[in-house]
Amino acid sequence: AIFTLVNLVKLDLSYQSIRFIPDEIENLKNLKKLKLRNCILLESVSGKCGILDLNELDLNNCFSLKTPPPEIVNRGFNAIMV
Secondary structure, three states, X not given: OHHHOOOOOEEEOOOOOOOEEOHHHXXXXXXXXEEOOOXXXXXXXXXXXXXXXXXXXXXXXXXXXXXXXXXXXXXXXXXXXX
């Protein structure tokens, strides 16, 4: 249901028990900030995030994250969005 909110600008899913962000994230065309801080079960974030005009993507302390890998996340926002 979240992915039908096309005018959403900020989405904070921090501290949730989610495992992945699906390709439907691309439907949120106006999204500028996506916070996933401390989602310790999060394993992957769809590459479709790359087509969004995000200016903030917080993946801090997502210890199960496989894509993007932690070494990229640690480099910061610009490295993630490349």
